[in-house]
Amino acid sequence: MHGTGKPLTKEQRDQLEADLTFPRIVELELNPVQGQFDAAHLKEINRRIFQDLPGAGLTDVTPGQYRPASPAGKDWYKNRGLSVAEKETFFVAYSSMDASAQTRLDTALQSADPANLGKLKTKGFTDAIAKLYVELDYLHPFSDGNSRTLRTFTRQLAREAGYSIDWERFNKTKGGRDVLYIARDLSVNALAEPHLQDDKTRLAIKTSMLMLDGNRTLPELLTDVVRPLRAIAFEQLPERDALQDHPELVDAYKMLHAVVTHFKHALATDANAQEQAIRSAKQKLVERLNEGETHNFA
Template structure:
């Protein structure tokens, strides 16, 4: 059955004139990836400064502007989504989207300007915000990508980066599905609810929400990382000092040194993920040979 949003085959009506679901999905991801890169690089019109629904709508509008006429517009119909194991996620009623987000915006804005939070507290609050924002699900399509972008920007206000490469799409989607209102659908209309389970998404956010300087140390060239975070110079100096010690060991050739330093670098990254890590990375030493 066709509707204002979908054609007779259930495919979203789109600017590209695509009527095949797989083809649309491929085109959509390609175009939104390009727009996402522009957002990350700051090559888009400024977003609203507050972390409310207006900001999320602007993000969605930017990401999906090439695909849908309704990019950035709120859905006006009920929404649900199938998950694994026969589960179905059910999202906020359309007439409550704005009021629910207004309430959540009080929390997001308070988090953005909060001081004195530990890394653990930041991760916990990001988890709670994400669960509620995902439960609301304000758009017909594209909620996941828009919300991930929104959450990355919010996390940066507290010096954290969300490294989504540390979780698979399947892990993320399933954890998101069971964190909110969900259950088994009977006769396509009656939901037998299951209790929300925040455990899996909590664990994932613990893994992906990392101090920005730890991610810079892990991902960026040294010069670029130190330009962003001058305090990382201590970590790099420590890394070189350890490497010089290892090179002097009898029987250690280039491969053995490289393998050893890979483990040392991993240890540095773990320390940088901890509170007040710069002083502690000095404690990482080559240790004894095994």
């Protein structure tokens, strides 16, 4: 319990949520939900992250349960404050989470297949995971914590497909969080706009989209934070460990060894030039691996 007996301010509630959910998110990194990346998997992630909140007095939180459907003729939306435009209020709209939205969610999750996603090169994977995230974010299935749930869900999905999504990069500064908010909201509002029921909501969403026009959408933004796990291993791990985790790196290491041998002879009298040439060649290999290549490094 929060212990004061008084209603919490928004700042106090946000801090209590953060204190209770952060350790649960870390636990999910160490012990992910075992599931099929379906609706049950998504619900269980939400339940685990927010399981402590009702017992702490936040009884309006319903971990692992879908939010109620919006009343007929009403839209589900919220305002978004941005540190880069403190005097402005922006809006983002979501699905009504009625029966048809739940069916749409189940359909969207059919694409959450690590085996198929793992066959894609980096650009294809980034486009696919961004499309899935935007669709799930628009559906917004839970009353609380959709962003934390979806980041955990897509991070685990990416990892099982052989990729890393560095969501944390956006949380280091207020500006970084704003960039992510804007990208997500632009992409979500584009899906929401055709389904809005109230004229006031439609005007608020259209105005927000026009004010944010020209910023990057989520698919564009994710190109900065998605990398194949094998590229990270090649760059950061000893060769033996990288090959143990990613045997498909064998061709990259063959090329690296050939490059090292070449420059040790070609630049035998200039150790600095030799080191620089080898470093440059390895970086080019990393760039190819970042693109999703495992062969053709000549």
